[in-house]
Amino acid sequence: MTLVVTVNGVRHERAVEPRLLLSDFLRHELGLTGTHVGCEHGVCGACTVLVEGEAVRSCLMFAVQVDGHDVTTVEGLSDGSEGGGGGDALHPLQAAFREAHGLQCGFCTPGVLMTLVPFLREHPDPDERAIREALSGNLCRCTGYQNIVAAVRLVCGAPAPAPPSPRA
Amino acid sequence: MVPPPPPPPPRARSGIGERVRRNEDARLLTGRALFVDDVRLDGLLHVAFLRSQHAHARLTSVDASAARGRPGVVAAYTAADLGDYWRPGPLLVPPPPIAGLVFNACTQVPLAKDKLRHVGEPIAMVVAESRYLAEDALDDIVVEADSLPAVVDLEAALAPEAPRVHEHLSSNLAAHAVQRKGDYARAKARAHAVIERRFRYDRGASAAIENRAVAAHWDPRAEELTVWDTTQAPIPIRNGLAQLLGLLESQVRVVAPFVGGGFGPKIMMFYPEEVLVPWAAVRLGRPVKWTEDRQENFFATTQERGQIHDAELAVAQDGKILGVKDVFLHDTGAYDPYGLTVPINSQCTLLGPYDIPSYESEFTAVFTNKTIVTPVRGAGRQHGVFVIERLLDFAAKQLGIDRTEIRRRNLLRPDQFPFNNEILFQDSAPLTYDSGDYEPALDEALQAIDYARFVREEQPRLRAGGRHVGIGVVCYVEGTGIGPYEGARVTVEPSGRVRLATGVGTQGQGHFTVFAQIVAEVLGVDVTDVHVITGDTREFHWGTGTFASRGAVVAGSACHAAAVAVRAKVLELASRELEAAPADLVLAGGRVHLRSNPGGGITLGSLALKANPLRGAVRPGTEPGLEATAYFGPDRGSTANGVHAMVVEVDPETAQVEIKRYVVVHDCGRVINPMLVEGQIHGGVAHGIGNAFYEQLVYDDEGQLLNASFMDYLLPTATDVPSVDITHRETPSPLNPMGVKGVGEAGAIPTGALFAQAVEDALGDSGLEICEIPLSPNRLFELMSAARTRGVRSR
Numbered sequence: 001m002t003l004v005v006t007v008n009g010v011r012h013e014r015a016v017e018p019r020l021l022l023s024d025f026l027r028h029e030l031g032l033t034g035t036h037v038g039c040e041h042g043v044c045g046a047c048t049v050l051v052e053g054e055a056v057r058s059c060l061m062f063a064v065q066v067d068g069h070d071v072t073t074v075e076g077l078s079d080g081s082e083g084g085g086g087g088d089a090l091h092p093l094q095a096a097f098r099e100a101h102g103l104q105c106g107f108c109t110p111g112v113l114m115t116l117v118p119f120l121r122e123h124p125d126p127d128e129r130a131i132r133e134a135l136s137g138n139l140c141r142c143t144g145y146q147n148i149v150a151a152v153r154l155v156c157g158a159p160a161p162a163p164p165s166p167r168a
Numbered sequence: 169m170v171p172p173p174p175p176p177p178p179r180a181r182s183g184i185g186e187r188v189r190r191n192e193d194a195r196l197l198t199g200r201a202l203f204v205d206d207v208r209l210d211g212l213l214h215v216a217f218l219r220s221q222h223a224h225a226r227l228t229s230v231d232a233s234a235a236r237g238r239p240g241v242v243a244a245y246t247a248a249d250l251g252d253y254w255r256p257g258p259l260l261v262p263p264p265p266i267a268g269l270v271f272n273a274c275t276q277v278p279l280a281k282d283k284l285r286h287v288g289e290p291i292a293m294v295v296a297e298s299r300y301l302a303e304d305a306l307d308d309i310v311v312e313a314d315s316l317p318a319v320v321d322l323e324a325a326l327a328p329e330a331p332r333v334h335e336h337l338s339s340n341l342a343a344h345a346v347q348r349k350g351d352y353a354r355a356k357a358r359a360h361a362v363i364e365r366r367f368r369y370d371r372g373a374s375a376a377i378e379n380r381a382v383a384a385h386w387d388p389r390a391e392e393l394t395v396w397d398t399t400q401a402p403i404p405i406r407n408g409l410a411q412l413l414g415l416l417e418s419q420v421r422v423v424a425p426f427v428g429g430g431f432g433p434k435i436m437m438f439y440p441e442e443v444l445v446p447w448a449a450v451r452l453g454r455p456v457k458w459t460e461d462r463q464e465n466f467f468a469t470t471q472e473r474g475q476i477h478d479a480e481l482a483v484a485q486d487g488k489i490l491g492v493k494d495v496f497l498h499d500t501g502a503y504d505p506y507g508l509t510v511p512i513n514s515q516c517t518l519l520g521p522y523d524i525p526s527y528e529s530e531f532t533a534v535f536t537n538k539t540i541v542t543p544v545r546g547a548g549r550q551h552g553v554f555v556i557e558r559l560l561d562f563a564a565k566q567l568g569i570d571r572t573e574i575r576r577r578n579l580l581r582p583d584q585f586p587f588n589n590e591i592l593f594q595d596s597a598p599l600t601y602d603s604g605d606y607e608p609a610l611d612e613a614l615q616a617i618d619y620a621r622f623v624r625e626e627q628p629r630l631r632a633g634g635r636h637v638g639i640g641v642v643c644y645v646e647g648t649g650i651g652p653y654e655g656a657r658v659t660v661e662p663s664g665r666v667r668l669a670t671g672v673g674t675q676g677q678g679h680f681t682v683f684a685q686i687v688a689e690v691l692g693v694d695v696t697d698v699h700v701i702t703g704d705t706r707e708f709h710w711g712t713g714t715f716a717s718r719g720a721v722v723a724g725s726a727c728h729a730a731a732v733a734v735r736a737k738v739l740e741l742a743s744r745e746l747e748a749a750p751a752d753l754v755l756a757g758g759r760v761h762l763r764s765n766p767g768g769g770i771t772l773g774s775l776a777l778k779a780n781p782l783r784g785a786v787r788p789g790t791e792p793g794l795e796a797t798a799y800f801g802p803d804r805g806s807t808a809n810g811v812h813a814m815v816v817e818v819d820p821e822t823a824q825v826e827i828k829r830y831v832v833v834h835d836c837g838r839v840i841n842p843m844l845v846e847g848q849i850h851g852g853v854a855h856g857i858g859n860a861f862y863e864q865l866v867y868d869d870e871g872q873l874l875n876a877s878f879m880d881y882l883l884p885t886a887t888d889v890p891s892v893d894i895t896h897r898e899t900p901s902p903l904n905p906m907g908v909k910g911v912g913e914a915g916a917i918p919t920g921a922l923f924a925q926a927v928e929d930a931l932g933d934s935g936l937e938i939c940e941i942p943l944s945p946n947r948l949f950e951l952m953s954a955a956r957t958r959g960v961r962s963r
Contacts, residue, residue: 019300033206034199036428038377039462043878046377074199094197098189101843104851105676106196107203107378107428135886139878141377141429142676144854144915145886147847 005066007032008076016063023047025063026073034074034110038139045138048111049073055115074110077117093117093155102151104142112138112148125156183689184906187843191696192426192680201426204381204396205459212383213242215445215458216302218292218309219467220284223318223537223871224331227284227311232292234308240301243452244309245293245444247281253447254278257438258408261507263343264596270344274334275505276540278440284313285333285502286537287872288467290440295448295456318537318871322476322497325534333502333535342500343508343533347515347591350526352482355491359482363563367477368940369551369920371499372863373469374544375883376675378428379460380469382442384449394421395446398428400435401713403671406705408438409446417709424703430675431855432543433470435715436506441468466876471865472510472544474499474536475551481559482526487567487574491526494518494555498533498548501540508533510541510548512594513647517917518552519589519599521606521643521809522578527591537871543715545855546916549646554941557642557921561928562937571925572614572641579606579643586902594716595650597804602909604809604835605899606643612895613641613811613833622815631932636818637828638930644918645809648836648910649721649901653801654711656723658687658730660738660794662780664758664773666691666698668730671711672723673703677912678844682720683727685840686906690731691738692756693772710799717808717910720840725800725904733796741775741794806901808909810834812853812918818930823949825861825927827890835897837909845911846894852915853892858884859916860923864942935959 004013007030014029023040026032026049035058038046042060049058050072077091090098093113103109112135119126119134126134131152135145195201232244247254257275280291292309296302317331324330325340333340356362383396393415399405399422406422413420427434441458449456460468477496483489498511515529564574580587582605589599614620622639630637656670668687674680684698691698701707711723739750742760746753746769753760754769761769776794815828832849839845862882866874875881892915900907924938927948936955940947 017300024299027206028208031208032199033203033208036203036378037205038379038428039878041462041877041879044377044462074197078198090194090197094194097197098193101190101847103193103196103676104678104847105376105378105429106193106201106426107376107676109196110199113197132886137885139377139883139885141375141431141855141883142851143847144850144852144889144892146850146889146891149886149891 001064003064003067005069005071007071008073018062018064020063021059022061022063022066023058026058032073032075036107036110038108043139044108045115046108046111048114048138050114050118053118055118074113077113093120096151096155100147100151100154102143102148108138108140112140116152120155184685184840186841188681188685188695188841190678190681191684191700196426203378203426203428204383204398207383207396207457209385209455211454213295213297213452213454213456214299214302215448215456216294216299216306217290217441218306219464220280220287220289220291222284222313222315223287224316225284225313226316227280227282227313229312230292231310235294235305238305238308240297241294241305242297243295243448244305245279246291247279250278254281257505259507260437260505261509263508264512264592264594266345266347266592268346270341271508272337272342274503274535276440276503278443286539288464288539293444293448295452320536320538320867320869320871322474322499322534322536325536326532333537340535341532342504342535345508346530348528349590350491352491352493352526352528355526356482359490360485361563361566362480362482363559363566364480365559365562365939367479367555367558369473369475369554370942371471371474371865372544372859372942373466373471373865373881374431374433376429376431376434379462379465380434380439380441381457381459382445383455383457384446385455386450386453388453392419392421393446393450394423396423396425397442398434399424400430400673400675400715401437402673402703402705403709403711404437404713405442406709412443413447413450421706424673427673427675430714431545432547432715434675435713436470436542462878463876466873466881467539470540470542472541473550473859474541475514477551477555479555479559481563483563483567485567487563487569487577489522489524489578492518492524492556493528495530498531499536499538499541500533501536501538503540504533505540506542509594510543513548514551516552516591516593516599516647517549517645518556520553520556521580521604521645522556523580523584538867545852545913547913549913549917550859550920553642553644553918554921557918558924558939561925572610572619575643576607576610579610580604593647593805595805599647600804601645601807602901602903603899604807605897606809609809609811609833609835609897610643613813613831616831616833616893616895617813617815617829619813636820636930636932637815638818638926638928639813639815640922640926640929641811641813642918642921642925643811645807646717646910646914646917647805648717648808649802650716650718650805651722651801652712653799654723654726655708655797655799656726656730657708657795657797658727658734660734660772660776662773662777664697664771666693667701668698668727669701669707670723670727671708672714672719675714677719677848678841679719682840682844683724686724686727687731690728690735693758697758717912717914719912721806721904721908721910722800722802724840724908725906726798728906729798729800730796733798734794737794737796738772738775741779742770745770745775745778800904802903804903806837806903806909808834808836808911808914810914812922814922814926816926816930818927820952823945823952830890830892832892832915833895833897834911834914835899836911836914837901838898838907839896840908842896845896848911849894849915850892852913853919854884854889856916856919857889860920860941861943862888864944
């Protein structure tokens with residue numbers, strides 16, 4: 001089947017098999033490997049992308065289902081022009097994750113970011129409970145979620161996380 | 169007159185001890201970081217494995233001919249197709265020299281030949297133009313197997329009539345070991361009380377969000393094999409593959425790029441897929457990739473934690489420990505390539521932070537028809553902590569002593585270090601604690617959780633209102649940072665930036681930052697100017713891997729040593745260039761200047777250029793460049809410690825547990841980056857909470873795993889895990905120059921014991937005793953009901 005889709009503002013026209021998953025299409029056909037695959041059954045949330053601005057699990061969709069639609073992946077959040085240094089090309093949410101140590105191995109991170117982008121659009125000033133509810137469909141094995149929550153609070157302008165306990 | 173103290177040396181920006189943001193984050197946050205499944209190569213082929221559906225069966229035939237005929241399939245291999253390449257994997261960790269030890273090594277095979285020993289064991293491998301086609305072709309393979317009764321239960325496994333997982337052995341016994349300290353029998357004879365209980369711990373999954381993956385590319389022109397592998401040990405993988413494939417080690421390059429969580433199972437070496445994918449790439453002359461899916465991960469990636477302990481604690485009337493005896497069974501799964509690391513960790517960690525004068529510990533490791541057991545974050549330490557902490561809880565109750573007081577009375581004192589426990593640790597060295605200051609850690613935890621007020625005021629008040637709230641406080645130690653060694657190479661480039669290469673790969677711990685901080689501090693540069701390369705054997709090929717909470721301790725110390733050596737070269741060259749004694753020079757801000765002339769001097773980049781001249785004569789013995797390689801191997805591991813405390817509320821109707829507060833006071837020696845250490849603990853605690861209350865791999869009597877998906881196997885989510893309040897204490901280790909100890913596994917270790925104590929406390933005088941982990945709301949409800957029934961009967 002022929003698929004026409006706009007991904008991160010770029011139009012693509014590809015012939016694809018009907019059974020090709022959207023996650024595989026993005027990763028292996030378009031080379032957008034920032035979208036990660038953790039379970040392929042819709043639980044872990046690592047593969048979350050935006051379709052028409054809404055968060056979806058790209059492992060639970062076929063590529064052909066986004067025909068005629070607009071898709072955003074983590075690569076579309078910022079221009080990525082920044083090297084390893086201290087520039088400002090990161091999306092504010094990405095910058096907050098770096099500031100608050102909201103990621104460790106970074107494998108779940110793109111999915112977490114893509115879940116949070118529409119959430120924060122609709123809830124610009126969420127409390128901790130709401131943040132945790134919003135994150136509850138994304139599994140992270142490294143962070144215990146604490147600094148992910150802190151990063152969200154940071155980007156919302158909430159006071160920075162409590163200072164660390166004084167050292168003995 | 170005493171001269172005024174000299175001003176402190178200028179501190180490198182972002183040096184050791186500071187909350188430095190991570191160098192690696194921009195790549196990870198923008199999706200540019202390379203993970204193994206991201207590897208794209210021209211002509212790449214894809215692999216799917218046909219795996220055993222049986223836990224135990226005799227394999228009579230495998231016919232892959234129809235699969236080979238399917239369009240898009242390039243090859244299909246069975247054990248018979250492997251020829252001489254078929255051989256059992258290596259024994260990774262030979263057991264320590266414990267007197268009287270029995271150990272039967274049975275290591276995993278690349279593809280099953282005669283027998284199937286666990287569900288998920290690979291039987292055949294299909295290589296095709298796409299993963300979709302490869303999976304289609306699995307349906308074409310015809311397997312004939314005669315089912316055998318499965319060995320699942322640990323105790324039944326040792327019955328004389330039990331079916332045998334390995335028929336050349338006379339039983340399912342994989343190992344038997346006894347370690348003793350002092351005279352337990354005498355201690356027991358003079359004890360005021362002896363507390364005896366049976367404890368169970370069951371299996372969980374490591375559940376890194378990235379599954380395993382291997383990609384391999386044979387370049388016939390360069391005669392070089394490149395393998396990308398989600399391994400925690402790229403160097404041993406390279407060395408082993410070279411040997412297996414008959415290549416020079418230098419012809420094999422193994423890259424562990426960004427790895428999406430390790431937690432232990434990615435240190436397991438020579439998974440079948442790791443052996444077969446590179447072989448197929450060489451044989452087919454095309455690049456080949458395999459990526460595990462989540463269901464495969466549940467069956468084929470190693471697991472941990474099945475043990476049953478029969479333990480007793482002999483105590484004096486004042487609660488002083490006289491001795492401990494522990495006899496336990498350890499589930500090693502279908503094979504035992506990782507030796508005895510896990511049960512020996514259990515055996516050693518049981519001793520905890522306490523002065524235990526006599527100890528008798530005997531374990532039997534048992535083969536079962538389940539997935540192979542190798543270390544998972546904590547690596548057996550959980551079980552030891554669970555047993556001793558629970559025994560102390562029961563002893564306190566029986567003796568009428570507060571649970572925190574019985575711990576305090578038994579803690580080792582600072583003047584007892586180094587403390588020799590008189591048994592052998594997993595690294596074959598005597599279990600000796602290097603340093604520690606335990607009582608203040610307990611005090612700080614009690615203060616942080618407000619123990620006294622909670623017990624005296626809050627709990628009675630809430631209980632009177634019908635609420636079931638409880639508090640828990642447990643202590644632990646963790647043996648970390650074991651040998652043998654790691655290395656690092658530090659190079660100052662003409663740009664003034666510094667390259668640091670080390671062999672240990674990263675799975676999210678922050679190596680790109682922590683190692684950079686160490687080098688930045690020594691060389692007086694900014695941490696963002698240190699470019700770290702890890703886990704690529706072309707860049708550094710001596711070392712072992714990331715495991716046993718040893719990265720910062722062992723590789724970090726090697727980075728430090730290499731940086732110190734480069735610093736000496738920098739100062740020597742600068743002293744010639746600036747015509748000044750090295751003692752008069754200051755290295756800071758990326759330049760060397762005279763102490764008396766902070767505005768002058770010479771940049772590191774200029775010195776690097778001068779150290780690599782294109783023409784002219786150099787002094788005899790000169791080495792080019794500002795570069796040094798150094799290695800670090802500790803005599804033995806360093807021992808970290810800590811105290812976890814938690815307040816919970818239990819809903820007696822639903823058996824749901826809500827964690828109200830969680831406090832960690834820990835001591836991992838000198839802290840290199842507190843923010844990253846806190847992150848390690850947050851994640852460890854979440855993992856521990858998962859193990860304690862959500863996660864259990866449920867096998868039926870036929871060895872079938874019943875919950876092999878994230879729908880059925882519950883990982884804790886953001887709504888299940890509390891915020892953790894952390895206090896760092898720093899008792900330096902004398903075993904390495906920076907005084908650091910490991911911390912990667914610490915958060916996960918005491919959580920089960922803590923959970924049990926706090927929940928039991930919340931349920932007050934119900935008579936409930938929790939002697940098993942994992943719990944779940946269902947299991948807790950059953951235990952509560954059973955306790956109620958017992959209570960009714962005894963009335």
